[in-house]
Amino acid sequence: MKSYEHIINEYEGIxxxxxxxxxxxxxxxxxxxLAFGCQEYLSSCGRIELIxxxxxxxxxxxxxxxxxSRAIRNDLFTTDNKLLxxxxxxxxxxxxxxxxxxxxxxxxYTIAISFCAVIDIEKVGDQKTPGTFFEYFMGHCFAxxxxxxxxxxxxxxxxxxxxxxxxxxxxxxxxxxxxxxxPVKTSTRERVIQVWAHQRVLDGVYGSGRFIGxxxxxxxxxxxxxxxxxxxxxxxxxxxxxxxxxxxxxGVYYLDLPEVYAKLNLSFPKIHVKTFSSFFKEPxxxxxxx
Amino acid sequence: MKSYEHIINEYEGIxxxxxxxxxxxxxxxxxxxLAFGCQEYLSSCGRIELIxxxxxxxxxxxxxxxxxSRAIRNDLFTTDNKLLxxxxxxxxxxxxxxxxxxxxxxxxYTIAISFCAVIDIEKVGDQKTPGTFFEYFMGHCFAxxxxxxxxxxxxxxxxxxxxxxxxxxxxxxxxxxxxxxxPVKTSTRERVIQVWAHQRVLDGVYGSGRFIGxxxxxxxxxxxxxxxxxxxxxxxxxxxxxxxxxxxxxGVYYLDLPEVYAKLNLSFPKIHVKTFSSFFKEPxxxxxxx
Numbered sequence: 001m002k003s004y005e006h007i008i009n010e011y012e013g014i015x016x017x018x019x020x021x022x023x024x025x026x027x028x029x030x031x032x033x034l035a036f037g038c039q040e041y042l043s044s045c046g047r048i049e050l051i052x053x054x055x056x057x058x059x060x061x062x063x064x065x066x067x068x069s070r071a072i073r074n075d076l077f078t079t080d081n082k083l084l085x086x087x088x089x090x091x092x093x094x095x096x097x098x099x100x101x102x103x104x105x106x107x108x109y110t111i112a113i114s115f116c117a118v119i120d121i122e123k124v125g126d127q128k129t130p131g132t133f134f135e136y137f138m139g140h141c142f143a144x145x146x147x148x149x150x151x152x153x154x155x156x157x158x159x160x161x162x163x164x165x166x167x168x169x170x171x172x173x174x175x176x177x178x179x180x181x182x183p184v185k186t187s188t189r190e191r192v193i194q195v196w197a198h199q200r201v202l203d204g205v206y207g208s209g210r211f212i213g214x215x216x217x218x219x220x221x222x223x224x225x226x227x228x229x230x231x232x233x234x235x236x237x238x239x240x241x242x243x244x245x246x247x248x249x250x251g252v253y254y255l256d257l258p259e260v261y262a263k264l265n266l267s268f269p270k271i272h273v274k275t276f277s278s279f280f281k282e283p284x285x286x287x288x289x290x
Numbered sequence: 291m292k293s294y295e296h297i298i299n300e301y302e303g304i305x306x307x308x309x310x311x312x313x314x315x316x317x318x319x320x321x322x323x324l325a326f327g328c329q330e331y332l333s334s335c336g337r338i339e340l341i342x343x344x345x346x347x348x349x350x351x352x353x354x355x356x357x358x359s360r361a362i363r364n365d366l367f368t369t370d371n372k373l374l375x376x377x378x379x380x381x382x383x384x385x386x387x388x389x390x391x392x393x394x395x396x397x398x399y400t401i402a403i404s405f406c407a408v409i410d411i412e413k414v415g416d417q418k419t420p421g422t423f424f425e426y427f428m429g430h431c432f433a434x435x436x437x438x439x440x441x442x443x444x445x446x447x448x449x450x451x452x453x454x455x456x457x458x459x460x461x462x463x464x465x466x467x468x469x470x471x472x473p474v475k476t477s478t479r480e481r482v483i484q485v486w487a488h489q490r491v492l493d494g495v496y497g498s499g500r501f502i503g504x505x506x507x508x509x510x511x512x513x514x515x516x517x518x519x520x521x522x523x524x525x526x527x528x529x530x531x532x533x534x535x536x537x538x539x540x541g542v543y544y545l546d547l548p549e550v551y552a553k554l555n556l557s558f559p560k561i562h563v564k565t566f567s568s569f570f571k572e573p574x575x576x577x578x579x580x
Contacts, residue, residue, distance in 0.1 A: 125415070156531065163527045166480075190456075197487035197536055204535030237453045241446065245494030246487055246536075 038114035069117035219256035328404035359407035509546035
């Protein structure tokens with residue numbers, strides 16, 4: 001169908017332009033076109049209300065024929081294109097005073113989950129394409145906010161070893177300024193230990209404190225398509241052990257924030273786990289001083 | 291077909307008995323029956339020679355109708371049931387003098403890869419079932435050799451935190467004796483950082499040197515089914531960084547050992563990367579003293 005091809009063209013555009021400069025206007029335009037393309041596509045899909053096993057959160061799923069999408073949070077998904085437009089204008093100008101936290105979270109969540117939903121319906125079992133888009137989308141948002149184009153590798157020089165270490169996104173704000181190490185995951189589960197391990201390698205190679213670890217996540221929901229039940233899979237005690245014994249992640253930003261992870265703000269070892277909007281509305285100093 | 295159901299019954303038996311005691315005779319009998327069941331199943335399949343891009347190694351693939359298996363190394367796969375019988379007798383008696391290193395590697399490789407091949411053909415895209423079997427099979431082999439039933443969790447007590455840490459296989463040889471931490475993977479790729487990170491958590495919680503990290507792997511091949519080409523995907527420089535900056539893995543044992551990883555025996559930081567048979571034929575002291 002025409003709108004799907006249009007969406008995929010924009011996605012390919014993001015990948016092509018994003019390789020060189022994730023902070024570029026080309027990437028911004030591709031994301032904008034993709035976002036509205038997904039809205040158009042999904043407006044012709046049906047909706048199934050899901051049975052939510054997650055306290056205080058309701059979810060639905062888009063469907064077309066016998067294909068259906070992952071779980072989508074009712075209160076975060078918006079069909080208000082004007083809200084998406086406002087968010088994109090704020091992003092492009094790196095000026096977020098005119099948008100509320102709630103609206104920022106809604107717009108970010110909607111753009112991210114909409115593309116995932118389209119791919120769920122069109123390409124059953126494809127986890128890679130949604131993950132790749134989410135990485136580019138988050139990378140672009142962080143690049144706009146920090147006003148720097150990220151790298152995805154760093155040089156390592158250790159006596160007779162000279163090599164390049166592939167990394168998640170690295171935002172280097174310049175001499176005597178912080179450098180951010182930003183892994184991006186649609187969901188984490190037991191694979192999340194990789195995030196702390198990469199932080200540990202950066203701490204080891206460059207010294208503790210040189211890279212500030214910030215994780216960006218979409219959600220932790222899991223949908224049982226037969227029973228139409230949504231659960232959240234969270235491992236807060238394992239996060240605490242990783243924070244104590246592997247390395248320190250300073251901040252974690254979720255589009256659909258699980259309550260058990262939000263509580264890690266309150267216990268030792270403290271991890272700054274917040275909603276997506278907090279990264280754009282709070283002073284970045286919160287990550288440097290806590 | 292009958293032989294497939296028989297194989298799956300034995301696989302379910304391994305899972306059922308293995309939960310309580312991976313070192314049990316029930317698990318041994320299930321593995322033995324499964325191994326011969328796979329031989330029977332595969333004897334009725336065709337073979338396709340593959341184009342090997344791996345130096346000095348030739349590979350083929352089993353096929354049935356339009357389904358085909360992963361890459362299988364010609365010189366390690368055997369149809370000699372007497373050899374499998376000899377290996378299983380040695381395993382059961384924990385006495386490996388009567389089998390050569392080469393025969394031990396062939397038998398271990400054949401049992402592991404045969405089940406993977408059957409599942410590749412019967413359940414396209416199922417990576418979990420071969421991975422689970424391989425974990426039980428390796429766990430059983432290590433349990434026989436070390437003569438102890440492994441655990442898959444350890445207790446953590448840290449001031450006001452009291453919790454259980456899920457782990458890979460842990461073999462506790464008793465007071466004042468080594469404890470082995472044994473992750474098992476059919477292949478590693480970039481996910482391998484998890485292995486070092488888990489070792490780091492154990493080192494942190496219990497102190498460095500309390501757990502000896504030993505990784506068991508099947509192979510690192512990747513088959514392009516369209517072009518019938520086999521490559522090996524290896525990241526030796528990343529292993530070196532993990533060994534320097536995250537934790538120390540003492541040994542890595544491969545059924546199909548990649549040459550670039552074998553070379554890590556020769557460079558700093560040294561990692562003892564060997565064939566499967568070495569674990570059974572060498573004194574274990576090599577892991578404690580190097």
